[in-house]
Amino acid sequence: MLSADQDVPKWLIKSCVRYLEMFRLHEWEIRLVLQDTPGNDENTEGICMSDPSTMTARIEISRAVIQDKVKAKQTVFHEVLHLILAPLQDTQYRLIELLEYDGQKRDLYGKWFDDLVERVIRRLENSLYSELNG
Numbered sequence: 001m002l003s004a005d006q007d008v009p010k011w012l013i014k015s016c017v018r019y020l021e022m023f024r025l026h027e028w029e030i031r032l033v034l035q036d037t038p039g040n041d042e043n044t045e046g047i048c049m050s051d052p053s054t055m056t057a058r059i060e061i062s063r064a065v066i067q068d069k070v071k072a073k074q075t076v077f078h079e080v081l082h083l084i085l086a087p088l089q090d091t092q093y094r095l096i097e098l099l100e101y102d103g104q105k106r107d108l109y110g111k112w113f114d115d116l117v118e119r120v121i122r123r124l125e126n127s128l129y130s131e132l133n134g
């Protein structure tokens with residue numbers, strides 16, 4: 001189920017619902033919000049924070065990005081794809097916690113895996129999104 005803040009444009013909510021239905025992600029409880037700097041990073045257009053143990057997620061989209069409808073819809077699509085890999089990413093975080101405490105190593109493994117997930121999602125995004133709108 002999706003809920004959104006009042007300032008989220010209807011067309012963006014509609015797109016988000018469409019993508020969630022496309023991947024049958026009905027079991028998730030999702031909040032869609034606009035943020036000036038998603039993830040406190042000025043260069044981030046969107047972020048998806050999820051917890052597979054409670055099946056809740058928060059998708060933040062940059063206020064600057066919604067000025068460009070096409071880009072905003074694609075950003076939401078990208079963040080929805082993150083939900084598909086959320087259980088994998090969650091397991092990875094748990095595995096890293098089990099590592100013998102070595103902050104540097106944890107950060108490094110975390111970054112490797114995050115980069116890998118990002119590459120897979122970019123590939124899915126680039127192929128599926130153009131197919132969807134072609």
Ligand SMILES: [Zn+2]
Pocket residue numbers: 078082118121
């Ligand atoms: Zn991403």
